[in-house]
Structure formats: structure tokens, C-alpha cells
Amino acid sequence: MNIIRSARFGASTLIPKNCWSVVRSISSTELTKLEVNDKTGIAVLTLNRPPVNSLNLELLTDIRNSIKDAESNKCRGLILTSSSNSVFSAGLDFLEMYQPKEERLKSFWTALQSTWMTLYGSKIPTAAAINGHAPAGGCLLATSCEYRVMLPKFTIGLNETLIGIVAPNWFMNSYLNVLPRRVAELALTQGKMFTTAEAQQVGLVDDVVNTKEEAIAKCEEFIGLFKKINPYARALTKQQFRINHLQELEQNREQDLQAFIAAITNPSTQAAMGAYLENLKKRSK
Ligand SMILES: CCCCCCCCCC/C=C/CC(=O)SCCNC(=O)CCNC(=O)[C@H](O)C(C)(C)COP(=O)(O)OP(=O)(O)OC[C@H]1O[C@@H](n2cnc3c(N)ncnc32)[C@H](O)[C@@H]1OP(=O)(O)O
Numbered sequence: 001m002n003i004i005r006s007a008r009f010g011a012s013t014l015i016p017k018n019c020w021s022v023v024r025s026i027s028s029t030e031l032t033k034l035e036v037n038d039k040t041g042i043a044v045l046t047l048n049r050p051p052v053n054s055l056n057l058e059l060l061t062d063i064r065n066s067i068k069d070a071e072s073n074k075c076r077g078l079i080l081t082s083s084s085n086s087v088f089s090a091g092l093d094f095l096e097m098y099q100p101k102e103e104r105l106k107s108f109w110t111a112l113q114s115t116w117m118t119l120y121g122s123k124i125p126t127a128a129a130i131n132g133h134a135p136a137g138g139c140l141l142a143t144s145c146e147y148r149v150m151l152p153k154f155t156i157g158l159n160e161t162l163i164g165i166v167a168p169n170w171f172m173n174s175y176l177n178v179l180p181r182r183v184a185e186l187a188l189t190q191g192k193m194f195t196t197a198e199a200q201q202v203g204l205v206d207d208v209v210n211t212k213e214e215a216i217a218k219c220e221e222f223i224g225l226f227k228k229i230n231p232y233a234r235a236l237t238k239q240q241f242r243i244n245h246l247q248e249l250e251q252n253r254e255q256d257l258q259a260f261i262a263a264i265t266n267p268s269t270q271a272a273m274g275a276y277l278e279n280l281k282k283r284s285k
Pocket residue numbers: 051052054086087089090091092093094095133135136137138159160163165166167168169259260263264280281283284285
């Protein structure tokens with residue numbers, strides 16, 4: 001019998017393969033669902049933190065655990081998507097950063113660093129089915145993947161300067177891994193949110209399709225490109241492209257954390273964030 005061991009079902013829980021329907025849950029929490037298609041071996045990770053999948057400490061931790069579960073279950077690839085019809089992820093949860101408690105703020109940023117390193121450095125092929133808006137941290141998740149497909153009439157981009165904050169180096173590096181330098185610099189300095197059509201034009205997304213199902217199918221097609229490629233050779237090749245960015249953060253984690261805390265707790269950042277949040281709340285009424 002072909003057995004899969006699921007870390008999050010407990011080390012001793014064995015799940016018999018082939019006794020399940022084609023799509024099988026590997027692990028799920030209140031905030032994420034990780035399912036694998038037994039035929040293709042490709043896993044889909046659905047973010048499920050209504051209303052906007054804003055990334056708080058718990059969601060970031062669950063995302064990281066899910067990526068690790070997909071890897072340890074030897075999935076052939078991982079697709080990120082959202083349970084919302086209009087938002088992929090609204091980025092970092094402002095409530096983690098506005099008037100924060102220092103210990104929680106530290107845990108939050110450390111979890112974001114770890115999640116990014118796990119996703120950006122994952123050995124398995126990764127793809128994002130962007131079925132809604134993807135500002136800031138939402139864009140970071142998408143650009144950390146190897147392939148992106150997006151639905152029409154949404155927006156994506158690193159809008160940090162619009163909020164009065166500065167995107168850290170590793171956010172910029174994820175952008176630069178996808179966009180030409182000049183486009184990235186112009187977009188970052190303006191805090192530009194690209195429409196789906198603009199994003200495709202500059203290469204921020206690879207394809208545009210009309211439905212979430214088509215988006216998942218496109219991601220599967222992308223991951224299918226590696227069917228005949230030795231996974232070890234593939235993983236090492238990907239690693240060589242990304243190792244400098246990963247090492248840069250790994251070697252400066254504490255410094256990056258301290259820079260974040262100093263920037264976020266600065267009274268002028270707090271004031272800018274407060275005003276931005278107020279505006280967001282007014283708009284949503
Ligand atoms: C030299 C380097 C030094 C390093 C220094 C470090 C600096 C720090 C870097 C920190 C990096 C931060 C990156 C981020 O990710 S910040 C988050 C940026 N996100 C946004 O700007 C998105 C804001 N949201 C929206 O634009 C819209 O909500 C949406 C995503 C387009 C969806 O619109 P929609 O109309 O569907 O929904 P609503 O706007 O009505 O929102 C519904 C409720 O959700 C609340 N909301 C929205 N976004 C967030 C969020 N990111 N965090 C928390 N809450 C959020 C919104 O207020 C509504 O709440 P309400 O119903 O209670 O009013």
C-alpha cells in the first residue's frame with residue numbers, strides 16, 4: 001500500500017493512498033486548506049482568512065507549515081490561491097503593525113521572514129493563481145512563486161510608499177526576480193498598483209484567464225513542464241538563481257527585524273498607518 005505520512009495529522013497518522021477521492025486533504029486549519037490531486041501529485045494551498053486574507057502571525061505560520069507539508073509529502077508542485085472571490089491577499093495585517101505590542105510584533109515579522117524564505121526557496125515548483133487583489137504582502141507571496149496567472153479586473157503591486165513605509169530589500173528582490181530593474185524602481189517608488197492587464201504587459205503576471213478553475217489549470221500546466229525534469233537538478237538550479245537573496249536575509253535576520261521594529265514603531269509611521277487605516281475603513285463603509 002502506498003502510504004503518505006502527514007506531519008500535521010501527527011507523526012503516527014498514516015493516510016492510505018487510493019482510498020480517497022482524487023483530491024485529498026493533506027492538512028487544513030481554520031485559515032488554510034492544503035489539498036493534493038492524487039493523479040497529478042500537485043497540491044493547492046487555499047488561503048482562507050476572510051474578509052481579505054490579511055497576513056497575521058497565525059496565517060503566516062499556517063502558510064509556512066503547509067509549504068513544508070507539501071514538500072514532505074513529496075508533492076510535485078504547489079499552487080497558492082484564495083477562497084475569496086475578490087482578494088488573493090490584502091498583504092500584511094495592519095492590526096499586527098498598528099499600535100503593536102513589541103513581543104507580538106517580533107514574532108509576526110520573524111514568521112514573515114520564515115514564510116518568505118520557505119516559499120521563495122522551496123525545492124518544488126510553485127505557482128500563484130491570483131484570483132483577486134494582491135497588494136503589498138499579497139504581491140510578495142505571488143512574486144515569490146515561479147509562475148503567476150491572474151484573473152481580470154484586479155490589482156497587484158508593492159504599494160508600500162503609498163502607505164508611507166519602505167519595502168525591505170527582500171520584498172524588492174522578489175520584485176526584481178520578476179520585473180526589469182527600471183520597471184521595478186518606477187513601480188516601487190510610486191507604490192504602483194498594476195491592473196491585471198498592466199501586470200501582464202510588464203511581466204508581473206505570466207498569463208490572464210477568466211476563472212479560478214482556469215487559473216488552477218494554467219498553474220498545473222506550468223508545473224507539468226517539469227514532469228520529465230530531474231527534480232534534484234531542477235531544485236538546485238532554482239536555488240542557484242535565488243540563493244543570494246535568501247542568504248542576504250538569512251545572514252541579516254536580526255538586523256532586518258530591528259530595522260522593521262524601528263520603522264514601524266516610529267511615531268510618523270504610526271501616524272501615516274493610522275490615517276491609511278482610517279481611510280480604508282471609511283471606504284469600506
Ligand atoms: C530600509 C528598510 C527598512 C525596513 C523597514 C520595514 C518597513 C515595514 C515594511 C512593512 C511592509 C508592509 C507590507 C504590507 O503588506 S502592508 C499592507 C498593505 N495592504 C494594503 O494596502 C491593502 C489595503 N486593502 C485594500 O486595498 C482593500 O481592502 C482590498 C484588498 C483591495 C480589498 O478591497 P475590498 O473592497 O474587497 O475590501 P475592504 O477594503 O472593504 O476591506 C474589508 C475589511 O478588511 C480590512 N482590511 C483590508 N486590508 C487590510 C489589511 N491589510 N490589514 C488589515 N485589515 C485590512 C478593511 O479595513 C475592512 O475592514 P472593516 O470591514 O472592519 O472596515
